[in-house]
Amino acid sequence: MSTNVDPSTQLDEDTWFVSAEKVYPQSVKGTFRTIKWAILFVTLGIYYFLPFIRWDRGPGAPDQAVLVDFEARRAYFFFIEIWPQEVYYLTGLLVIAAVMLFLMNAVAGRVWCGYLCPQTVWTDLFLKVERFFEGDRRQRINFDKEPWTANKIARKTGKHAVWLLIAWWTGGAWVLYFADAPTLVYELATGQASLVVYAWIGILTFTTYSLAGHMREQVCTYMCPWPRIQAALTDEYALNVTYRADRGEPRGHLKENKKRAAEGLPAGDCIDCHQCVAVCPTGVDIRKGSQLECIQCGLCIDACDNIMTKVGKPTGLIAYDTDINMERREQGLEPVYKFIRPRTVIYAAIIAISAGIMLYTLMNRQMIDLSVVHDRNPLYVVQDKGVIRNGYTMRVLNKMNEAQTFTLAVESDSGEFTAEVIGVESNADGSIAIDMGPDRTRQIRALVFSEPDADLPASSPLDFVLENTDNGEKVVITDFFRAPEQ
Amino acid sequence: MAEHKKEIDKLSGVETTGHEWDGLKELNNPLPKWWLYLFYATIVWSVGYWVLMPSWPLVSDYTSGLLGHSQRANVHREFEAAMSERAETGNQLMEASLEEIRSTPELLEFALASGGAAFADNCAPCHGTGATGFEGYPNLQDDVWIWGGSMDDILQTISYGVRSEHPDTRFGEMLAFGRDEILNDDEISAVANYVAAELAGTEPEDGADLDTGATVYMDNCAACHGDEGLGSKELGAPNLTAPNYLYGNTVEAIEAQVNNPRHGVMPPWIDRLGETTVKSLAVYVHSLGGGQ
Numbered sequence: 001m002s003t004n005v006d007p008s009t010q011l012d013e014d015t016w017f018v019s020a021e022k023v024y025p026q027s028v029k030g031t032f033r034t035i036k037w038a039i040l041f042v043t044l045g046i047y048y049f050l051p052f053i054r055w056d057r058g059p060g061a062p063d064q065a066v067l068v069d070f071e072a073r074r075a076y077f078f079f080i081e082i083w084p085q086e087v088y089y090l091t092g093l094l095v096i097a098a099v100m101l102f103l104m105n106a107v108a109g110r111v112w113c114g115y116l117c118p119q120t121v122w123t124d125l126f127l128k129v130e131r132f133f134e135g136d137r138r139q140r141i142n143f144d145k146e147p148w149t150a151n152k153i154a155r156k157t158g159k160h161a162v163w164l165l166i167a168w169w170t171g172g173a174w175v176l177y178f179a180d181a182p183t184l185v186y187e188l189a190t191g192q193a194s195l196v197v198y199a200w201i202g203i204l205t206f207t208t209y210s211l212a213g214h215m216r217e218q219v220c221t222y223m224c225p226w227p228r229i230q231a232a233l234t235d236e237y238a239l240n241v242t243y244r245a246d247r248g249e250p251r252g253h254l255k256e257n258k259k260r261a262a263e264g265l266p267a268g269d270c271i272d273c274h275q276c277v278a279v280c281p282t283g284v285d286i287r288k289g290s291q292l293e294c295i296q297c298g299l300c301i302d303a304c305d306n307i308m309t310k311v312g313k314p315t316g317l318i319a320y321d322t323d324i325n326m327e328r329r330e331q332g333l334e335p336v337y338k339f340i341r342p343r344t345v346i347y348a349a350i351i352a353i354s355a356g357i358m359l360y361t362l363m364n365r366q367m368i369d370l371s372v373v374h375d376r377n378p379l380y381v382v383q384d385k386g387v388i389r390n391g392y393t394m395r396v397l398n399k400m401n402e403a404q405t406f407t408l409a410v411e412s413d414s415g416e417f418t419a420e421v422i423g424v425e426s427n428a429d430g431s432i433a434i435d436m437g438p439d440r441t442r443q444i445r446a447l448v449f450s451e452p453d454a455d456l457p458a459s460s461p462l463d464f465v466l467e468n469t470d471n472g473e474k475v476v477i478t479d480f481f482r483a484p485e486q
Numbered sequence: 487m488a489e490h491k492k493e494i495d496k497l498s499g500v501e502t503t504g505h506e507w508d509g510l511k512e513l514n515n516p517l518p519k520w521w522l523y524l525f526y527a528t529i530v531w532s533v534g535y536w537v538l539m540p541s542w543p544l545v546s547d548y549t550s551g552l553l554g555h556s557q558r559a560n561v562h563r564e565f566e567a568a569m570s571e572r573a574e575t576g577n578q579l580m581e582a583s584l585e586e587i588r589s590t591p592e593l594l595e596f597a598l599a600s601g602g603a604a605f606a607d608n609c610a611p612c613h614g615t616g617a618t619g620f621e622g623y624p625n626l627q628d629d630v631w632i633w634g635g636s637m638d639d640i641l642q643t644i645s646y647g648v649r650s651e652h653p654d655t656r657f658g659e660m661l662a663f664g665r666d667e668i669l670n671d672d673e674i675s676a677v678a679n680y681v682a683a684e685l686a687g688t689e690p691e692d693g694a695d696l697d698t699g700a701t702v703y704m705d706n707c708a709a710c711h712g713d714e715g716l717g718s719k720e721l722g723a724p725n726l727t728a729p730n731y732l733y734g735n736t737v738e739a740i741e742a743q744v745n746n747p748r749h750g751v752m753p754p755w756i757d758r759l760g761e762t763t764v765k766s767l768a769v770y771v772h773s774l775g776g777g778q
Contacts, residue, residue: 017499377616381627381775384728389775422598422773423588435591443595447775 022144023217023283025127026137026275030302039115040124048169051176057081058401060438068178074439080362083399092358096351101226103347105233107339108320109240113226114297119219122170122212123281126163133159137278163213164205171204217282221293228292235323237338241296242321243276243287246329251287254311269313276300276318286318368406368473369397370466379482386453388483392446396466398436407467408432410448414460417481420447434466448481456483572600576762584637587769594769601770604763608755609771617774622732622750628776630728634719635778641768647754648722655754658722660710664745669702677702678740685715685726686735694737 055065055078062069067076075082082089104111113120133155134140146152175197176184187193211219220227234240248270252260257267270287277285279300282293286300298320305315325335375391382388398404409431410419421432422445436442446464450456462481467474493502495513505512517525535541539551550556575596579587587593606615612623619625624632633643633656646654663669669677675691680699683690690696704713711717715726724732732750733743756764771777 016496019499375616377614378618378627381618382729383629383776384725391775423591423594442591445598445773 020218021283023281024137024140025281025283025299026278026303027131028279028299028302028306030299030305032298032302036115036124036297036299040121043116043121044125048173051173051181055079061401062180064180066177067180070178081399083397089358089362092354096354096358099347099350099354102233103344103351105230106235106238106341106343106347109234109238110227110230110294110296113220113230113295114241117295119211119224120281120295120297122166122208123216125166126212126216127281129162129166130159133162160213163209167205167208167213168201170208171201174204175200217293217295220282220295231292235341235343236327237322237324237341239320239322240290241286241294241298241301241318242290242326243270243318244316244321244326244329245287245289246326248287248317269308269317271307271311273307275303275307279303365399366473366475367399368404368466368468368475369399370464370475370477371395371397372464372477372479374479374482380484382484383449388450388454388456388481390448390481392448392464392479394444394446394464395441396434396436396444397441399439401438403438404436404468404470406434406436407469408434408446409465409467411463411465412460412481414462414481415454415456416451417462418449420449421445422447450481450483454483456481458483458485579762579765584641584765584769584772587765588637588772597766597769598773600763601766601768604759604767605770608759609767612752617771621734622748624732625730626771626776627774628728628730629778630725630730631719631776631778632717632722632724632732635772635776637768637772637777639719640771640777641765643752644764644767644771645754645756648752649749650751650754652754652756656722658710659749660723660743660747661706662746663706669706669744673698673702674741674744675737677707678737678744681707681715681726681740682735682737686731686740687727687729688735688737691737 050066051064053065054063055076056063057076061081062076064076065078067074069075073084080089101112130140134143143152143155172188179197184193184197188197215223247268249268250260250266251257251268251270251272254271257271260267276287277283277300279302280286280294281297281299282295284291284293286294301318301320304318308315308317321335322337325337328335371394373393375393380388380390396406396408398406407427408419408421410417418430419432420426421434424432424434424444426432432446434442434444448462459480459482462479464477464479465474466477493504493511494500495502495511498513500513500515502511503514536549537551538553539555540548541551542549575593578593579597582590582593587597605613605617609617613619613626614623617626619627629635631639633639633648642654643656646652646656648656649659661668664671664674672695676695676699678699679690679694680696680703682688683694683696684700710721710723711726712723717723717725717728729735731739733739733748755767759767
């Protein structure tokens with residue numbers, strides 16, 4: 001952290017401005033690399049194949065497990081079906097996602113950036129392709145310097161072709177979430193899909209190809225707001241990829257440091273082999289301390305551990321560690337780990353509460369709903385025999401996949417009222433049967449009448465009770481019955 | 487200038503132009519290449535656009551372009567498309583009776599929507615946006631109907647109008663009892679007081695001769711308005727016991743109407759709006775709540 005470059009030391013250089021240098025990350029094997037491959041396979045597997053999973057919802061309803069159907073204004077996620085007015089579930093999901101990020105950050109820093117972020121995952125995949133065509137770090141650096149030969153053109157073409165193929169498939173998978181996947185694949189194959197579909201595939205092909213292929217770490221360093229935010233969310237107890245300077249410094253080449261140790265001079269474990277820099281996908285030197293560009297993917301840990309094993313020193317010179325332990329080590333104290341802190345408890349509680357509320361409301365989701373809008377002009381009508389009439393426009397919702405008959409009635413403590421729905425014969429007891437199609441809404445116009453010459457205040461509360469007599473589901477909407485000012 | 491050697495500014499790493507004023511050097515920041523290429527591309531594009539699309543104004547015309555694009559033609563096409571899309575339900579509406587429209591949810595929803603829109607465009611100027619009318623323009627919300635409040639009655643009124651030039655128009659005119667000297671001023675005053683006091687339920691003048699008024703009413707008015715004042719839908723004679731009088735129910739207003747009656751006119755709509763829309767309007771007006 002104290003190694004920030006002082007501009008005054010560079011006065012003799014031609015310029016103080018340094019443009020970004022191309023990063024050639026070296027391949028590495030190790031625990032964290034294995035975890036990253038596993039996550040890559042799982043997340044990309046979900047992304048590319050989820051639309052093909054079927055889920056039986058009965059006749060008339062789509063059988064795709066995950067589907068956002070804009071045309072029919074429905075969203076499906078396995079057993080959950082969401083109507084547009086329930087889009088707050090999406091808000092809830094986003095709240096949970098945000099707080100999960102905070103929690104991850106409080107526990108183990110930028111795990112999102114290093115392991116789960118699509119930018120990281122696709123960049124990893126694209127790097128794998130690059131390595132296949134152009135070799136590892138050293139070979140790639142030389143390869144880029146070589147003149148253009150048929151071999152170079154062929155390899156570069158192959159790389160970009162595979163990149164574009166992956167990018168195109170990424171866009172192709174995206175659109176499958178918004179239509180019946182097998183049908184859309186058939187339409188795409190036969191060129192019958194709509195222009196919007198091709199446009200979206202084009203957009204995602206472009207973004208994937210340019211972001212994962214060409215811009216890579218620059219997206220994280222210059223474009224993404226998260227590195228700026230996460231610095232405010234971390235604290236001294238958060239696990240971060242850390243170079244243990246107390247053990248590593250003073251650094252020096254293996255022989256040099258052995259000699260220094262033999263002379264009784266201080267000698268650190270870091271042999272200054274630069275492997276941690278070579279494997280870094282963002283090209284930083286972790287030994288300079290935690291920095292904005294570091295996405296904390298842990299690949300430098302793998303690289304360093306491999307070297308430490310080779311030279312016969314204990315691993316963990318670079319490891320997940322906390323700021324407080326760094327300080328304690330310098331003071332010769334035992335490290336402490338504290339994952340249960342007010343910060344993590346509050347985040348976990350917010351997640352649990354939000355998820356609990358959402359789960360509860362989803363389990364007890366009303367399959368019947370009613371919205372009522374009182375006529376605004378006129379508010380009331382006085383009829384010939386002193387009967388006061390109010391008009392209402394209502395929308396009845398049947399979220400069940402079967403046709404239903406709902407019963408509508410009005411109730412009030414302020415007096416006797418009778419209701420009527422345009423185009424529907426009322427039952428003998430004054431209630432009204434509303435026939436509803438499956439998974440459908442229906443707009444109805446209702447008229448409510450007072451008793452002749454009833455003595456009513458200017459506004460009296462009035463309950464509209466809509467009930468599904470088959471299963472007892474019931475919704476009560478309170479509106480008002482307006483009468484002339486007394 | 488030609489031989490000035492490349493000089494890099496330390497702070498920004500940008501080449502200078504070699505121009506210097508009081509020790510300040512000008513940086514050479516040309517437009518980014520991608521920006522320039524996009525700019526050149528738009529110039530090329532514009533040439534193609536001139537050829538293919540309507541672009542240059544001429545003295546009395548414009549260059550119409552090879553593609554024959556026309557926004558006006560597009561609007562017409564979209565209008566035709568919308569009309570043919572509606573035609574299916576529209577045809578069902580044409581064939582269905584008013585009762586069938588009312589009892590079929592899909593047709594009712596369509597009729598209320600198109601009827602509501604047509605009402606706002608054509609009827610609201612006189613009857614008001616809430617259909618509550620004004621003096622001289624009937625209130626369509628209440629259940630008092632001069633020409634009848636059943637769906638068929640309403641359909642006929644909208645189709646052919648009232649006192650319009652259409653041959654099937656509804657027609658009824660009240661005699662000008664004062665202007666044509668059928669009744670004298672005293673008789674008019676008496677009958678107006680009688681109607682106000684006994685039928686409309688409003689205040690008569692002090693010392694009004696209600697007995698004379700009753701006699702005058704029975705001799706002159708009851709033929710159309712009925713003995714009880716309930717009016718006649720066939721003749722378009724208003725119900726005088728109903729609360730809303732078209733021209734007011736005070737003694738002065740009634741006197742004025744008996745003396746020299748005003749007769750409002752409603753145009754026929756069938757030829758202007760077509761049968762489908764007029765049917766939708768009838769269902770809509772009936773559904774406002776006062777329909778019978």
